[in-house]
Amino acid sequence: MGEIARYPGGMDPNLEGSAMFLDFMLEGQWFAAMDSAYEHPFSFNEGISLMIECESQAEVDYYWQNLSSDAESEQCGWLKDRYGLSWQVTARKTDEMLFEGTQQQRNRMSKALLQMKKIDIAELEKAFVNQE
Numbered sequence: 600m601g602e603i604a605r606y607p608g609g610m611d612p613n614l615e616g617s618a619m620f621l622d623f624m625l626e627g628q629w630f631a632a633m634d635s636a637y638e639h640p641f642s643f644n645e646g647i648s649l650m651i652e653c654e655s656q657a658e659v660d661y662y663w664q665n666l667s668s669d670a671e672s673e674q675c676g677w678l679k680d681r682y683g684l685s686w687q688v689t690a691r692k693t694d695e696m697l698f699e700g701t702q703q704q705r706n707r708m709s710k711a712l713l714q715m716k717k718i719d720i721a722e723l724e725k726a727f728v729n730q731e
Contacts, residue, residue, distance in 0.1 A: 601629070612636040648677070648685035652694065656720045662688050663717045673716035693723045700727060 601622035608615040613636045622631045653659045666686055667678040678686050693712075697705055704727050711726035712718070 600624075643679075643683040643685065645677070645685045648687050650687040650689060653688065653690050656690070659688055659690055659718050659720065662686075667717075670716075675712050675715060676718040678717075688718065690718055690720050690723075693718065693720055696723070696727045704729075 601624065602620075603618055604620040605616050606613040606619045613619070617636075618632075618634050620631070620633050622629055624630070651662050653662065663678065666680045666688070667673060668681040669679040669683075672679040672685075676688050678688065680686060693708070697708055700708065707726040707729060708723050711723055715722070
């Protein structure tokens with residue numbers, strides 16, 4: 600965690616002591632966040648997403664279970680959390696196959712991926728090696 604600037608008293612409707620601005624680091628990357636009690640005419644959309652690259656299906660399952668809160672928005676490893684922020688939950692193994700495979704292997708994996716909500720590493724591996 601970096602710095603936290605808090606609202607002082609007298610800045611209604613913001614509550615005294617609540618976070619006005621903060622910055623934090625995730626995986627070596629700095630992020631900044633601001634908050635306000637005022638109504639804002641915008642929300643999150645898929646133009647901004649955070650990506651989690653997982654090492655195993657268990658890790659994919661863990662993040663999916665703990666982040667996803669809108670089943671209607673789930674597709675191809677993307678989900679939305681309770682704040683409406685989009686996340687891409689990927690797997691290192693499947694990313695490597697997509698980058699290193701032949702065009703036919705990538706096509707089969709892409710076709711399989713388009714049918715998924717949460718990534719299923721075993722199913723994507725089967726598509727890669729052309730197993731039914």
